[in-house]
Every structure is written in C-alpha cells, then in structure tokens.
Amino acid sequence: MNLDLAPDPLLAVPGPSQIPPRVMRALMRVVDHRSPHFHRLYRDVVEGLRYVFRTNGDVYPLTASGTGAVEAMVLNFVRPRDTVLVPVFGSFSRRLVNHLRRVGAEVIEVNYGWDKAPTYEDLKAKVEGMGIKKIDVFATVYNDTSPGLAFRDLPKVVDWVKSYGALVLVDNVSALGGDYFEVDSWGIDVAVSSSQKCLASPPVMSFITVATSEAYRKAESISHPSIYFDINLIRKFGEKFETPFTPSVNYLFAIREALSIIREVGLENWIRWHIERGRAIINALRRAGFETFIENDYYRSSTVLSFKYPQGVDSARFRSIVYRLGVSISDAMDDIKGKAFRIGNMGYLTRRDALSLVSAIIAAAAELMAIKDVDVNSFREILNYWEPEQFSVDEG
C-alpha cells in the first residue's frame, strides 16, 4: 500500500482534528520572530486566546504539545514538598500526578476509577475524611480524554480549595473551545490548553494562561532546571510581544486565523456546536446498537465520546475497517485499552464529516456481523443537529 497515494483519513480522534481550509492556508507564511510583522501577529494571537480562555490575564503560546504545557505549569508553579491535591480519573490525570512527583511534590491522589469524574461533594468528603489540613496546590485535568470524562464540578471545587489558600492549576488541553470553561470567573490561577483539539488548528503549540498575581509571585520564587519552559523568561519576552526562543511562526498565523473564525461564529456558538454535535453522534450510534462507555450523562465529556466495542468483536480489526473506510478513530488507553473506542468531537467537524464518521462505524459493525439492521433514524440525528448559521446549508 502506498500511503502517499491513499487519501488522508478523516480525523475523528481526540486530536489532531480537522483543519478548516482557511486555517490550513494561513500556515503558509513565515516572518522573522524579532520583527514588527511578528509583534503584530503575537498581539493578535494573545488577544484571541484571551477570548477563548475567558481571561483578562496573560496568555503565552508555547512551541510544545499539551504535555509540554502541563510540564511548564508544574515546573513553574509547584514547589518541591508542596502538598498537591489531584483527582485522578484517567491517563492524563495520572500523567499529571507523575509530573508532580518528578518535581518532588507531595501528591494526595483521590482516585475515581475510569468511569466517573470527581464531584464536589465526594471530593470534599474524601479530603475531609483524610483529615487533610493543608493544600498548597490543587491541580487537575478538566477533560480527561482517555475515558472521555469531564470534571463538571470544577468551579465549585475551586471555590472550596481556595479556602485552603491553594493555587489552582488546570489542564484543559482537550476541551478549550469545545465545552464551557472560564478562567477568570471560576477563579483559576493557571490553565493550559492545546492547538489541535477544539480550536481547529494544526498540532504544534500549546497555550498557558497565568491569570493571577499570586501565580506570578509563586513562579518568581521557584527555581527549576528548565530554561525552555521558564515562565519568568517567557513573560519577559511576552511583554515585548515576543517569545524567548524561535516559535512556530507559521503556526501562529494559522491559530490567528482559527481564532478569528471562532470570533466570527462566537465562542458560545462554537461550544454549543460541539455539545449538540456530540449528542447527535451519541444518539445516532445508540440507535445503531452501540453503548456509551460513560453511562452517566453528568460525567460524560462533550469533546471525546467513548463507546463500548460491539460484543465479540476484535477491537483492532474493528478500528482497521473504520480506517479502511477513510475515518481515523482511537482505541481507549491504558487501563481500558481494547474496552472502548474513542471519537474526537472536536473543532471543525462538519455535518458531512459526522455522517462519514457514524456511517463508517455502522459499516464496520455490519461487516463484522455485530449488527443486523440499521435504524434509519441514525442518519436523521446527523441531518438535524444544530450548528452555527455560518456553517448551515438550507434546503434552499
């Protein structure tokens, strides 16, 4: 098979996601990162990022994947020996714990398995039950893509951990722009996100927002071995609309374009589109006999949809048939590998894409004799979900 001739599959994985043509074309520009052209570009990007993070604080682009941004957050805002509370409900929250331990933090893990996200009541009860008196940092993933769980009670939890004087660090790599998230009004100190998920831009960069002066004060007092992720240095250059090291300039042109599309559509609409499209994909696949891996609506992520494989079906074979039909979906990870497949419901997934996705999954199940009939209402779910008027085509 010559993979250079085989068409690129539709990206329905939890990142990278499909890129609007306008954004793809915007990639084709590079300027000197110490020039007036760049200063203007940087300013535009930061302004757009503030809009999606819902913050008046500072936002910095990092040339690194989301994991790099999480590392930057941990290195700069956690002191060795800090007591750090972390709810664990998937691979990425576990990786966060791993990161925190590497810098020498005392981590208090509260585990939720891989089928439910923490709730405010439960987390509070557990922590109080453990007799914990001191929390220096509360660090959490907001949307753990590995099982497809969202931490809906985060705003309430932030209010509560603030009573300990804790600094709040949030990894929202996989849901920014695809679900409600408010840095300033929720009281988050530092948050990170990534380019290739719901912001409809290519995989290259990640973003860190530092929203409070408490966070900066702490960062100034911490020394760590990284120059590349040194927030004090990044801030110093950010003040003159530059990055300390050569950034991916072409990518910054692309994210500027993506952010301007999100502004044209409106962030509320962009988020609502994710939510309604996700619900439609779930309904369509349920009608075809699939079961969601996360049963409870409250815990379920809007941006990563996980489903049990059809009974008796080889999981790799199933995904490979879907791939042959031109659609890339993912297996689950780590503890639940082979138990669920995952769909990235992220960014610029058009109605036709959603249709390809749902029908490829149905076709694979048919090929493996895992379903007998197809309920035509599966397709009506895809025909009828809400999308922003900018993307809607009327019957005309």
Add this chain to the structure above:
Amino acid sequence: MNLDLAPDPLLAVPGPSQIPPRVMRALMRVVDHRSPHFHRLYRDVVEGLRYVFRTNGDVYPLTASGTGAVEAMVLNFVRPRDTVLVPVFGSFSRRLVNHLRRVGAEVIEVNYGWDKAPTYEDLKAKVEGMGIKKIDVFATVYNDTSPGLAFRDLPKVVDWVKSYGALVLVDNVSALGGDYFEVDSWGIDVAVSSSQKCLASPPVMSFITVATSEAYRKAESISHPSIYFDINLIRKFGEKFETPFTPSVNYLFAIREALSIIREVGLENWIRWHIERGRAIINALRRAGFETFIENDYYRSSTVLSFKYPQGVDSARFRSIVYRLGVSISDAMDDIKGKAFRIGNMGYLTRRDALSLVSAIIAAAAELMAIKDVDVNSFREILNYWEPEQFSVDEG
C-alpha cells in the same frame, strides 16, 4: 501601517529562513499520529535526518525549538556533579553553560571572547594548564550564531576529549546542512539541530541524534524532572515509529519534503552552495565597503555572516531601512549588540534573494550617506557564485 498588507520581508536572519514553495505546500496535511499513515511518515523523516546528520544512529524529532533540544540533551546526558568542559564563544555557548548549571553540573568554562572560536591546540593547552584530570562530558556549540563563529577544530577536539572517556554533546542547531558536520565519523555521541535554519523548513521542530550505546546507557541511569524531554520515553515510542506526545504532523510532512529536496540536490552540493553563496555575499559587501566582524577566515561561520555597521551609523535605523526595502536582517546579540549586523545565509536563499539582500544593505548605507560609490563588481559576485545545477538558470 497595516502589516497584513505589507509584504513579508525576505528572511535573511539566522533563522527562520526562506522556505521553498514545495515545502510550504507540504505543510497542508495532517493525519492521526497513531495511524499507519503516520508510521510511514515518521520512518521517512528519520531516514532523511540520518542522511543529513551523517549517522547510522537514532534520530528523534522533538516538537520544540532548538533551545528545547539543547535542554533535552542536557537533561538526559548530564548527571548533576558531572564535570563538563565547555568552550564559550558567544550567546548560545553561554546559554549552554547556563543550562548545564541548572542541572547541577560542575562546568569548566573556557572563554574565547566573541571574535574567535576555540582551536584544538589552544583548548588543550588551557585545559592541561588548569591541571584538569577528569572530564565526564564535553559539551559545545558547533556554530555560534551570535557572533558568527564556527568551531572548525571540533573533530580533533573530540578525539582528544575521548581520551578522558568524555561523552560528547554538540549543539549544531544553526549549521546542519549548511556546513560540514559528521556525527559518526567525528565520534559525536549526541547532537541536536533545528528545522528553520539550513534545512529549508519552517520553524517548529528540532532534532536529536543519539549515536552511541554509551549515550543511551548514561541516559538510562539519569533521572530528571522532565517527561516532555525524556529520551527513554522518546526512544520507546520511536521504536514503533511514533512520538510519545502529539507532534507537529503537518510540519513532519514539510521536513520530509525538505529532506527529499536535499537528497535530490545531494548533501555535498547543498553544503557547498551555502559556503560559496556565503563567500559571494561577503565579497559583494566588502567591495561596497563593509567589514566582516570576524576577520579571520578560519573562525568565520558559513551560515551566519556578521558585519560591522558602517561608521557613524545608527544601528537600529540602518536595519530599519533594510527592512523597509523588504529584507529582514538581525542585530548582533548580548555583548556585541549594536556592534555588528548578522545575515542568515541559510537554506533556500536563491540568487535573486542574495541580490535583494546585498542591494538592500548597500541602499541603506547609501541612504545614510555611509558610502559614496557602489562598485559594480558587488553585483558580479552575486551573478557568478556556484549553485547546484537544479537551481541554476543558464543564459540560454
């Protein structure tokens, strides 16, 4: 001024450099980084990188700028308390020292000022004069772009430091593909380079080659706080043609294209092109009355050409006139800021680009009354330098 309407200046800075249209267009593809399409892409890229690094060892792409790759090198191959010998001859070698100290190494700095690179005889004499008996690591920059110096004696120095059993780490961020560099035959253990310099691809990624089993053995025994730059993890994923974290997939398509252009031209020719073009630019500007900042031919870099500003001329004003003419050049950095300007002679700089560059510099000097006449032979230098036949246009 609307900088979105103002044309993008020619990139004659020490990175980013001009991108061939074929490479720019190759950016416009993204696939799932856990898919068969990606495995093939990864393999092609690594094979092309081995060719330019002149190594049979492993090469890994990192989603980070060159500074990130240097950080990866330092974190993974230097133990706290290691005695590390470092020659310092510019900003980037000084940054290397800074990096090494952050991980707790005992650094022996040998300083060469900002106008000459180390030589074998001198470095050896100094180290022996200091009575040094133990060198665990020899770490150096090969081409320090800040003054425009190349460390020509590196192969001899490698032979000598190997007699101490030292591991050899080399930052060749700014000259790979633009000057001779041989990882295997020179005996280098670990080297890093970057995308946006002489490899004619966009600023996004950097590359690390681990060429010896000694290097791997050492890395396995070291623990450090970074997951993002953990070479053991990167290696594990590299074995299955993947990266541990989402890489810049679109960029990997671009570097594959750039590497295939370099193969079509031939690495020897690609390097020779840099050297001959650099010599022609120097000759052209000398004829116009400019003086090179590095007087000695032996020390001078082929990829970063530095010149003294014309006497009595305001350095910022001078560069801003060049910029207005559509050409981006750089000031020198740190210790010699304002004393020299720097030209990136890197990658896909065509004959027309070289002409624009030289004439914009001459025009700025004329505007500031810093030269009286222009020697027409300046232009003949640009007309007549050697370039690969693939890029040559005959009088025909």
